[in-house]
Amino acid sequence: MLVGDIAIALNLLSVAVLAFGIGIASVAVVSRFVLSNLKKTHFSTQIFLLWSLVSAPWWIAIFCIGYFSPYKISFVNSTWFEEFAHWHHIYIFSFSSWHSITLFLATIYLVWRVIKTIFDRTKQSVALSNLLSFTHAQNAITTNGNQYLLMPVKIPVAFTTGFLSPKIYVSTGLQRQINDEQLNIIVNHELAHVTARDPLFKVLFTALASFYPSRIKQTLIEQYVLLTEKIADYEVTKEYDNLDVAQTLIDVARLQKALPTDYDQASVSYFGHDHTSLRVERLLNPINKPSLSTIIVALALLATMPVLAASTVDSFHHIIETFFIH
Structure with a gap:
């Protein structure tokens, strides 16, 4: 078992893993509206929305790390936020807990995904380079x-x-x-x-x-x-x-x-x-006047995703720990 700053860091990483998964699920829901209405906006807005969607799990995870961190700077009364979502054993980390298993599996998946991406890109790049040099x-x-x-x-x-x-x-x-x-x-x-x-x-x-x-x-x-x-x-x-x-x-x-x-x-x-x-x-048929309502709704959905993720992380945390140890 670990305590102190190392425990905080590992717990925050487990928060990030949960938030990342929730971010994937959130995009699956939000993208149905955003992508179907994408062509109603200008190109710059479309670029912003697509990059926001594809990177959503990452910035949602970062937001949740900052939200649950005990070192965050609060500019308002934090009581309401702590009732909304909190991590009640942030200073303690056990290697036999579900947090540890979550981090271990997430690390394996991340390493596999990075290696596979590099391998695929290298393979295609070499094939294309060989083709171009041959021609x-x-x-x-x-x-x-x-x-x-x-x-x-x-x-x-x-x-x-x-x-x-x-x-x-x-x-x-x-x-x-x-x-x-x-x-x-x-x-x-x-x-x-x-x-x-x-x-x-x-x-x-x-x-x-x-x-x-x-x-x-x-x-x-x-x-x-x-x-x-x-x-x-x-x-x-x-x-x-x-x-x-x-x-x-x-x-x-x-x-x-x-x-x-x-x-x-x-x-x-x-x-x-x-x-x-x-x-x-x-x-x-170029767009002369973009749909303002589409832009407002899309931005509102993106803005609420990290807040809802923080709440869901807290809920999942308590549900999981009903059946497993910390």
């Missing part, structure tokens, strides 16, 4: 002066990849079937991914989403990928007409209809090949 891509330039790498590959594809120094690749199979204006639109779209460092942020987003159940994980990733594509499309419309961008999307999608769908969404940003109809719809 011997050559430097090329569009008629409007933008540089890209041209790959002698028959498959019609254009994409951006690279974490620290993203690069744009266009296959000869695509270049030969489109005109100069369409190539300019495609490369401008990929330049938007380069500027936003989308390949890097997609990997980070995917890593955070990997802690969710598969259905929620896939939904969050798909929504984020779609959003990055819409934002890149929007950047292109600053130089080209929305209809021209939409037509290019449709033409490229027709060329790519036979391509497999199980590509790497995490580290590569593709032009076309996914969510084409939704992207075209956004191009043809």
Whole structure:
């Protein structure tokens, strides 16, 4: 048994584990409303909401650590807060308690998840690097002066990849079937991914989403990928007409209809090949006035999640200890 600061630290970590699990469950409920109404808001709001959802278990866990910590600074009378939720044996930690088992299992899961994520990313990165080195891509330039790498590959594809120094690749199979204006639109779209460092942020987003159940994980990733594509499309419309961008999307999608769908969404940003109809719809019907009520409700749900998590952590704590020792 431990007492003092070490016991406090271990107990707070067990609080974080419970809060993390509650955060996962909270997102499963809240995301149903937020994701279904996401397109009613501007891009900046959508980015904020998606990152808030995917990172929710982490900041909820941090909030609960601060909330239950005996060292927190309270600016108001703390009596009500202590009645609302408290951890009554924060100074004592037993290795035979359920807290210890919880921490042990959580540590194993976290290590496994980190190793698996690194392994998957490394495997895909090596495979992509080998492919790109094999194709011997050559430097090329569009008629409007933008540089890209041209790959002698028959498959019609254009994409951006690279974490620290993203690069744009266009296959000869695509270049030969489109005109100069369409190539300019495609490369401008990929330049938007380069500027936003989308390949890097997609990997980070995917890593955070990997802690969710598969259905929620896939939904969050798909929504984020779609959003990055819409934002890149929007950047292109600053130089080209929305209809021209939409037509290019449709033409490229027709060329790519036979391509497999199980590509790497995490580290590569593709032009076309996914969510084409939704992207075209956004191009043809841009949002001029976002839904204020949607934003207010979404922010209210996000704000209440950590408070409810703190209460639920306390309730779970007492329920569990009805059957197990501290």
